[in-house]
Amino acid sequence: xxxxxxxxxxxxxxxxxxxxxxxxxxxxxxxxxxxxxxxxxxxxxxxxxxxxxxxxxxxxxxxxxxxxxxxxxxxxxxxxxxxxxxxxxxxxxxxxxxxxxxxxxxxxxxxxxxxxxxxxxxxxxxxxxxxxxxxxxxxxxxxxxxxxxxxxxxxxxxxxxxxxxxxxxxxxxxxxxxxxxxxxxxxxxxxxxxxxxxxxxxxxxxxxxxxxxxxxxxxxxxxxxxxxxxxxxxxxxxxxxxxxxxxxxxxxxxxxxxxxxxxxxxxxxxxxxxxxxxxxxxxxxxxxxxxxxxxxxxxxxxxxxxxxxxxxxxxxxxxxxxxxxxxxxxxxxxxxxxxxxxxxxxxxxxxxxxxxxxxxxxxxxxxxxxxxxxxxxxxxxxxxxxxxxxxxxxxxxxxxxxxxxxxxxxxxxxxxxxxxxxxxxxxxxxxxxxxxxxxxxxxxxxxxxxxxxxxxxxxxxxxxxxxxxxxxxxxxxxxxxxxxxxxxxxxxxxxxxxxxxxxxxxxxxxxxxxxxxxxxxxxxxx
Numbered sequence: 447x448x449x450x451x452x453x454x455x456x457x458x459x460x461x462x463x464x465x466x467x468x469x470x471x472x473x474x475x476x477x478x479x480x481x482x483x484x485x486x487x488x489x490x491x492x493x494x495x496x497x498x499x500x501x502x503x504x505x506x507x508x509x510x511x512x513x514x515x516x517x518x519x520x521x522x523x524x525x526x527x528x529x530x531x532x533x534x535x536x537x538x539x540x541x542x543x544x545x546x547x548x549x550x551x552x553x554x555x556x557x558x559x560x561x562x563x564x565x566x567x568x569x570x571x572x573x574x575x576x577x578x579x580x581x582x583x584x585x586x587x588x589x590x591x592x593x594x595x596x597x598x599x600x601x602x603x604x605x606x607x608x609x610x611x612x613x614x615x616x617x618x619x620x621x622x623x624x625x626x627x628x629x630x631x632x633x634x635x636x637x638x639x640x641x642x643x644x645x646x647x648x649x650x651x652x653x654x655x656x657x658x659x660x661x662x663x664x665x666x667x668x669x670x671x672x673x674x675x676x677x678x679x680x681x682x683x684x685x686x687x688x689x690x691x692x693x694x695x696x697x698x699x700x701x702x703x704x705x706x707x708x709x710x711x712x713x714x715x716x717x718x719x720x721x722x723x724x725x726x727x728x729x730x731x732x733x734x735x736x737x738x739x740x741x742x743x744x745x746x747x748x749x750x751x752x753x754x755x756x757x758x759x760x761x762x763x764x765x766x767x768x769x770x771x772x773x774x775x776x777x778x779x780x781x782x783x784x785x786x787x788x789x790x791x792x793x794x795x796x797x798x799x800x801x802x803x804x805x806x807x808x809x810x811x812x813x814x815x816x817x818x819x820x821x822x823x824x825x826x827x828x829x830x831x832x833x834x835x836x837x838x839x840x841x842x843x844x845x846x847x848x849x850x851x852x853x854x855x856x857x858x859x860x861x862x863x864x865x866x867x868x869x870x871x872x873x874x875x876x877x878x879x880x881x882x883x884x885x886x887x888x889x890x891x892x893x894x895x896x897x898x899x900x901x902x903x904x905x906x907x908x909x910x911x912x913x914x915x916x917x918x919x920x921x922x923x924x925x926x927x928x929x930x931x932x933x934x935x936x937x938x939x940x941x942x943x944x945x946x947x948x949x950x951x952x953x954x955x956x957x958x959x960x961x962x963x964x965x966x967x968x969x970x971x972x
Contacts, residue, residue, distance in 0.1 A: 447471045448510035451503050453496040453524050455483050458538070459515030463489060474506050497524040500531050501860070509533050518612030519543075525559070530845070532556040532862060538564045541612060542619055544658055553904065554844050556863065562659045566591035570656075570671075574664050584666040590641075591656065592674030594649075617673075621653040622661055624669035629661055643674065650677045689733050689747055690718045732793075734800045738809045746796050752778070753793035757809055769793070837970045840870040840963075841953075846942070850970045856886075857948045865896075865941040866953075873957040874934045880954040881925040881940070883916060890918035891943025899933035916943055922951055 447470040452463050455475045460482035467473045467488030475483055476499035480491045492499070492506065497520055503509050514537045516524045521539020528535050529548035537545050537559055545552075545561040552559055562568055570589045578584055620631045638652040651672040660669070693715035700707055701717035720726030732748040742757040750773040756766045769783040769790055783790050800806070838848050838855055845861030857864065871877075885891060896911045898904065914927045929938075938955075942948045956962035 449474070449508045451499075451506070451509055451512045452476065453499050453512065453514050453528075454516035454521070455480055456515065456517070457482075459513075462513070462515065472507070474503070476502075496520075498527055499524075500528050500533075503531075503533070504862075511536060514539055518615070525561075526551075529557050529559065530555050530861075532845075533558075535559045536563050537561040538568070540564070540567070540616070542615065542655075546659070554867070555861070566671075567656050567658050567660070571660050571664075574660055574669075578664050578666075584664070585668070587664070587666045587669040589656070589669075589671040590651065590674055591654075591671065592649075594674070594676060596646075598676040616654060616656075619655045621655045621671070622657060623653065623671075624657075624661065624666050627665075627667050637670075637672075640677070641674065648677065649674050651675075684724060686721050688718065688721050688728050690721070690728075691715070691733065694718050732796050732800075734797070736804075736806055738807070742809050744797055744801070744806075746793050746800070747772075748793065748796065750774075751789060751793065753783075753790065753797070755794065755797055767794075837967055838965060840868050841965065842867045844939075850967075850972050851949065852971060853968050854949045854951045855967050855970060857942060857950065859942075859945045859947065862944055863941065864944065865939045867937060867939045868963075869937050871935055871938050871955045871963050873931070873955065873960050873962065875932070875957060876928060876930050877935065877955055877957040877962075879914075879925075879927045879929060879940070880952075880956070881914075881927070882922050882951040883925065884920060884923050884949050885916060885918075885943060886920075886947040886949060888918060888920040889946075890916045890923070891946050892916070893943050894941045895927055895929050896939040896941060897929060897931055897935050898937045899931065900936045901933055902936070905937075911941075916948070 449472045450463075450466055452459055452473060452475040455463055455477045459475075459477075463473050463475055463483055464486055467486060471488070473489045474492060475489060476492045476494055476496045478493055478495065480493055483489045484491060490506065492502070494502070496516055500512070503512070512528055512531075512533045512535045514521055514524050514528060514535060516539055518539065518541045521537070522541040522543045522545075525535075525537050525539055525545045526548055528537075529545070529552040532555055535557060539545075540562075545559050548559070551557075562571060566589065570591060574584075574587055574589070577587065618634050620634050621636065622629055622631055624630075632653055634654075635652045638650060640648050641651050643649045651674045654671055654673040656671040656673070657669060694717065695715070697707070697713050697715050697717040698719050701719040707713055716728055716730055718728065721728065732746050735745045735747075737743055737745075738757070741760050741763060743754055744757075745752060745754045750771050752770050752772055754768040756763060756768075759766060765781060765783070767783045767790060768778070768781045769786055770778045770780065771782060772778075801808075837850065841848065843857065844865050844867060845859065846864035846866070847858045847860055848866075849856050849858065857866070879895060892913060892915055894911045894913045896905060898906075898910070912927055912929055914925055916925060917923045940953070951967055953965040954962065955964070
């Protein structure tokens with residue numbers, strides 16, 4: 447049995463963790479709210495930020511496998527952090543960002559990420575793979591997914607089993623599909639149609655962006671994923687000219703869920719559910735926007751017209767009153783204030799009523815404002831010299847952190863295999879590294895140089911590395927290493943003695959007859 451580390455123990459993560467613990471695995475969980483697994487035999491609870499738990503895992507024993515059970519966008523954050531480890535990772539997060547974005551980072555750190563390991567995508571991917579192996583390249587593959595109530599109970603009572611925000615985001619994302627053997631992108635919720643589902647009867651299906659990893663791993667002439675739901679309550683292809691905005695979302699959700707507005711709670715917006723269901727209109731006569739900072743103004747929208755009242759002239763907006771007919775001028779390019787004074791008066795009266803009703807406060811001049819001091823400060827900021835370049839610019843720390851000390855840099859290990867990588871050493875043929883360094887504990891240690899040439903897509907798993915020894919002693923130690931490169935170097939890494947704090951005064955790369963690269967930290971200050 448192995449040691450499994452879980453990040454996130456919500457509804458799904460807790461159930462999987464319990465099953466693994468019940469099967470005899472040692473399970474560690476990381477979550478601020480681990481109540482679902484508290485007291486479960488075989489589960490060790492660590493109440494902490496699950497998205498950034500990777501740093502403490504090694505302190506809790508062996509790490510055979512990490513399982514990312516966080517949903518959506520926060521799951522992506524955790525996946526990105528986990529890529530900076532050398533662990534084997536099973537990833538169930540599902541967001542618009544896929545873990546393969548971190549492929550190069552994971553390779554640098556030695557991490558392995560198996561992603562889209564859920565029901566769909568996950569089980570559906572396995573079924574596609576089986577079909578591909580048994581039948582060869584697929585002419586047409588369609589995946590039908592959906593977690594639904596056993597019946598269409600109520601109009602707005604479907605409860606998402608995971609992050610509602612990510613459910614909405616998934617439905618709004620354009621769908622990546624395969625057509626004629628090529629990946630194309632189709633509009634979200636497109637190709638809506640009805641299907642018959644066994645004993646459940648008629649249900650609705652539409653394209654969603656769930657193929658993800660199989661887009662590049664399963665060859666097909668045509669491939670799509672459809673999400674299946676009970677038929678909706680909003681007729682397709684309907685339009686409305688009603689004006690709604692963000693303040694209307696809260697009352698709309700209350701209305702959809704048949705919840706009463708809290709007593710004494712002033713709500714600015716209005717439910718637009720009657721508009722969606724085509725059974726009513728909005729009651730308000732106009733829509734107001736109050737924006738008293740930056741370029742301070744208040745505006746009103748009524749019918750086709752919009753009036754903007756600015757509290758003071760602005761260099762970009764010199765007119766304090768602007769009137770637009772949005773039906774004819776959606777870009778607000780023709781100010782009609784001078785030619786339509788009656789309409790301006792009507793809308794100005796609406797704004798006055800809005801300000802009185804809400805008790806809105808107009809911005810006032812700051813009595814302590816010093817115009818001369820402000821101008822002097824602006825001039826000083828504008829003329830400020832550009833910040834000096836970092837002395838270790840071009841060195842990329844992995845599983846370690848670089849800090850400046852007097853006359854050197856200090857490399858602090860943050861993993862088992864710290865190294866400094868760079869793409870700024872482009873030399874042809876055999877080259878030499880001269881390194882002046884020391885270990886803070888004075889015990890020295892063994893390191894190695896690894897490289898990749900311009901004609902190589904990745905670092906070879908074996909070979910292409912040269913070992914070196916950093917001698918013991920607290921004085922500066924000079925190390926010289928010959929690196930027998932064949933071809934032209936593209937990326938080189940200096941793997942430092944593992945889990946030791948190393949100080950470096952200089953790094954020099956050279957090759958016969960070529961311009962080398964040097965980092966000299968002797969003038970560095972903290």
